[in-house]
Amino acid sequence: MTFPNPEDHGRLAVHGENFFFEMGPIRPPSEGSDHSLLIRTTRNCSWNRCEFCATYRGEKFGYRQVEDIKKDIDVARALKEELQAAAGGRGGWITQDVIRGVWGGNPLLYGENSGNLSRKWQNLQNVANWLASGARTVFLRTRMP
Numbered sequence: 250m251t252f253p254n255p256e257d258h259g260r261l262a263v264h265g266e267n268f269f270f271e272m273g274p275i276r277p278p279s280e281g282s283d284h285s286l287l288i289r290t291t292r293n294c295s296w297n298r299c300e301f302c303a304t305y306r307g308e309k310f311g312y313r314q315v316e317d318i319k320k321d322i323d324v325a326r327a328l329k330e331e332l333q334a335a336a337g338g339r340g341g342w343i344t345q346d347v348i349r350g351v352w353g354g355n356p357l358l359y360g361e362n363s364g365n366l367s368r369k370w371q372n373l374q375n376v377a378n379w380l381a382s383g384a385r386t387v388f389l390r391t392r393m394p
């Protein structure tokens with residue numbers, strides 16, 4: 250099992266270190282109840298003045314590049330498709346064995362020296378959890394978390 254495969258994933262041309270997508274550290278409660286997959290289009294908080302919140306204290310707000318956001322969406326889609334394909338032989342359930350199978354079966358993406366593995370592992374787990382909870386919504390985080 251190897252991915253991304255240009256034949257399977259069309260315009261996706263992301264390999265190795267760049268095979269990840271960015272998520273914010275927190276999200277609005279409504280997105281939590283919907284189990285939305287998070288993909289962030291901005292970094293940090295444009296308000297940053299709530300006294301109880303130190304999440305982005307000292308961090309500068311910024312917009313991400315459209316091409317980078319598109320890449321992130323493509324990566325999330327590739328992960329979704331790969332997990333679904335891997336789960337096909339197990340009755341469709343996204344189990345830890347399915348996740349570990351995708352991880353272990355793709356050394357070019359998840360082997361040594363292939364970038365930030367903890368972030369990639371988190372991406373894989375997040376897409377798996379999103380699929381397991383119905384994959385109904387995606388939250389493109391804009392001005393605030």
Ligand code: SF4
Pocket residue numbers: 294295296297298299302303304305393394
């Ligand atoms: S992230 Fe949310 S809670 Fe924190 S400062 Fe920004 S708006 Fe307030």
